Amino acid sequence: MAAPKTQTLERQEQITQAALDLINDQGVxxxxxxxxxxxVGIVPSALYRHFVSKDAVLDAVLDLIRQxxxxxxxxxxxxxxxxxxxxxxxxxxxxxxxxxNRAIPHVVFSDAVYNGQPDRKAKVAxxxxxxxxxxxxxxxxxxxxxxxxxxxxxxxxxxxFLGMIMPAVVLWNVSxxxxxxxxxxxxxxxxxxxxxxxxxxxxAS
Amino acid sequence: MAAPKTQTLERQEQITQAALDLINDQGVxxxxxxxxxxxVGIVPSALYRHFVSKDAVLDAVLDLIRQxxxxxxxxxxxxxxxxxxxxxxxxxxxxxxxxxNRAIPHVVFSDAVYNGQPDRKAKVAxxxxxxxxxxxxxxxxxxxxxxxxxxxxxxxxxxxFLGMIMPAVVLWNVSxxxxxxxxxxxxxxxxxxxxxxxxxxxxAS
DNA sequence: ATATAATGTGAATTGTGAATCACAATTCTT
DNA sequence: AAGAATTGTGATTCACAATTCACATTATAT
Numbered sequence: 173m174a175a176p177k178t179q180t181l182e183r184q185e186q187i188t189q190a191a192l193d194l195i196n197d198q199g200v201x202x203x204x205x206x207x208x209x210x211x212v213g214i215v216p217s218a219l220y221r222h223f224v225s226k227d228a229v230l231d232a233v234l235d236l237i238r239q240x241x242x243x244x245x246x247x248x249x250x251x252x253x254x255x256x257x258x259x260x261x262x263x264x265x266x267x268x269x270x271x272x273n274r275a276i277p278h279v280v281f282s283d284a285v286y287n288g289q290p291d292r293k294a295k296v297a298x299x300x301x302x303x304x305x306x307x308x309x310x311x312x313x314x315x316x317x318x319x320x321x322x323x324x325x326x327x328x329x330x331x332x333f334l335g336m337i338m339p340a341v342v343l344w345n346v347s348x349x350x351x352x353x354x355x356x357x358x359x360x361x362x363x364x365x366x367x368x369x370x371x372x373x374x375x376a377s
Numbered sequence: 378m379a380a381p382k383t384q385t386l387e388r389q390e391q392i393t394q395a396a397l398d399l400i401n402d403q404g405v406x407x408x409x410x411x412x413x414x415x416x417v418g419i420v421p422s423a424l425y426r427h428f429v430s431k432d433a434v435l436d437a438v439l440d441l442i443r444q445x446x447x448x449x450x451x452x453x454x455x456x457x458x459x460x461x462x463x464x465x466x467x468x469x470x471x472x473x474x475x476x477x478n479r480a481i482p483h484v485v486f487s488d489a490v491y492n493g494q495p496d497r498k499a500k501v502a503x504x505x506x507x508x509x510x511x512x513x514x515x516x517x518x519x520x521x522x523x524x525x526x527x528x529x530x531x532x533x534x535x536x537x538f539l540g541m542i543m544p545a546v547v548l549w550n551v552s553x554x555x556x557x558x559x560x561x562x563x564x565x566x567x568x569x570x571x572x573x574x575x576x577x578x579x580x581a582s
Numbered sequence: 583a584t585a586t587a588a589t590g591t592g593a594a595t596t597g598t599g600a601a602t603c604a605c606a607a608t609t610c611t612t
Numbered sequence: 613a614a615g616a617a618t619t620g621t622g623a624t625t626c627a628c629a630a631t632t633c634a635c636a637t638t639a640t641a642t
Binding site for chain 3: 381
């Protein structure tokens, strides 16, 4: 009962997705060739027809993650032209995304990244910084149109934007999903907005 | 050439410290019994006289980390009685600490925590939340003495305090230590202060 | 001092998982 | 339809690391 033959390109996508799913369930340390193969429906050795090594699979997963993150930004841009609304939307969408893809923080924080080849580390650095650049860009356009304070330093504000998300996700993960993300979104966002927006929004509590 | 016999209590401390050092260098996935034993100066099997398993060593490392974090808070409390100054000091000290102990983020974000026994996960949750509680406490006393806005929600402000630190450390790690932490401290802190303090400090840019 | 407990040692055991390889089945080319 | 290329399979190898164990050595108690 051999698995049906499938073009490498398609298999690579299946394998990458399966790897992401596996990491969602078991973390990066739970990522193993046999597990991936099982999910795809092939035998472990067959995987090597499509990837030269396990490391190569991890790199593909990183590419997938980058794509998802940037797609997110693009989607938000289309949704509304107002910088502050874009940020708010990006904030909630990003949190929802990380909730559903626990693999993302897993990979980004994993030892495979922190202590693997410098290439991989650089790749993650590039993913994060390009995401930050997008956020900075939104903030900068807010400064231009006068909705965001001129004194705000875009780079710092972007890092702090990430700072609303990162600890929340970590707490949520560590607390067996008990940490109330919705409540966090509802209180953190106004605080963030207050610190960068020019005028307090209509309903000032 | 046997290693000198040493009381279990002292050896446990040596082993825990060696494990922390090893994680500093190689990450959690690089943590191995042989490596720890080498650093302590004993043979791998000897380690089992003092810890029942590798997992037990990791748990001890977690205890050590908690202790370090809380010592940090206590130190800051002694240094100054002014809440905002305590926060600022805690901020810089925390960053310095994480710079010198890359093991801390490694462990906190590791798979061993995210996918290990629920006990360990709970332990990490407890470490983070107790640290947050301390920060909340400082913020609350600032609200009491009128130096921090009444509208500030201590829990949220504490999470965002962590939010100044976490992404910075991640960026620093991932960027081969190229990310400028000092610059981050200098711009992030005023922004944070502005968002919670009642009055803008003397020199308003 | 001697028995007993505690600690250290080297060898052996066990498990795990990545990677390789010769061969089989399938698809593609022409 | 024959031959070449691609993809799949099972057995196997290899390295690595945690743990156990019988025995040696040192410290402690009486």
